[in-house]
Amino acid sequence: DDAPNSEHFTLTPIGHVVSDYPDKFGIPRQPGLAPAANAQLVLTAPFNDPLAVRGLEDFSHLWLSFIFHQSPERWSPLVRPPRLGGNKKVGVFASRSTHRPNRLGLSLVRLIAIDTQHGVTLLLQGCDLVSGTPVVDIKPYLPWAESHPNAQAGFAPAAPSLMDVTFHPTALDMLAHRQDSATLRALIEQVLRQDPRPAYKQKEQGSERLYGVRLRDVDVKFCPRQNGEATTLEVMAIE
Ligand code: SAM
Structure with missing residues (x-):
């Protein structure tokens, strides 16, 4: 039973988010839509080693991989994106739904500063994450490789209209x-x-x-x- 199993992977959170959003309700549906939203990503030992973030301060944006810990584990192949008025269905893998296999989320956020006084805390802006969200990885954003302003975006072709x-x-x-x-x-x-x-x-x-x-x-x-x-x-x- 102790043999490594290449079909299953265990993730250990490297830290968690403390954000301006105590509840899921009201959080914008993607990052960057509310730039006034502040958040901290507090890293946990042994990941809170300042060496692990050396050089990260020179990047303005980061990818956070996290767990939708407040979503149920159950998922279904079709979901109803709010963007389609909540009545049309698309495949779960054609959506950014929080109800998905493995409950993994991905958000591009702005990095404001890194505090290494006590452990490691990243100060972020524009996060779309509820306070307490477990984060499993951080990667710097590479605009020359990852930005495609003319890409085709299916049923969500542009930012939603504003009230x-x-x-x-x-x-x-x-x-x-x-x-x-x-x-x-x-x-x-x-x-x-x-x-x-x-x-x-x-x-x-x-x-x-x-x-x-x-x-x-x-x-x-x-x-x-x-x-x-x-x-x-x-x-x-x-x-
Ligand atoms: N940008 C991420 C992505 O694409 O994976 C998240 C998109 S998801 C549609 C955004 C919504 O997730 C927010 O409006 C919020 O209600 C919800 N949410 C944020 N943190 C969550 C968490 N830890 N567990 C479950 N839902 C969460």
Whole structure:
């Protein structure tokens, strides 16, 4: 039983993410869509050796391989991408779904700094990962080999259209009391612009129910507002 098995591989996380996203709900569906989102990647012993990141500080972007640890292990060959309104199906391997065999995720993130004072902590921006996500590998991004701006992107040919976001005066007042008001406001705008409501809700016109999304240590309450044809998301409270 101790013989190496080339059909099964065990992954050991090298660290975990501490991010502005306490919950899965509301996180943009790809990295870079909310550049105001800060995260730290805290490496775990024995991977937190400063030697292991020597030279990495000269790269502006990194690939993170991680585990969708909050997704169930079960998967099916067809998934319903939110991008297709949640009703059309595509193959799991034609999607970036979190419900996939091996639950491996891949995100391209911006590297801001590396702190090697106590172990190793990478400061990142634009992460699409929930706080606590286990990371299994880091690789530097090579733009000359890995950037293909004219590539064909199937059912997701371009960035999704953005919603208008407004703030109720009460919410602005709550923001004004915070030390991080400028960056928190930017984060709220960038997250809500992506329209975090479930796909089927987005089609529901005239429903003005209140939604909540947790960012940093606050609960952001927002509400869809009908403006003729267009819908705006209005931030009602920041608690
Ligand atoms: N860029 C990655 C990729 O392509 O593999 C992730 C794409 S996935 C569509 C992004 C979503 O994963 C986020 O909107 C968030 O809700 C969810 N998510 C983030 N971290 C997660 C985790 N640790 N477990 C399960 N779901 C997670």
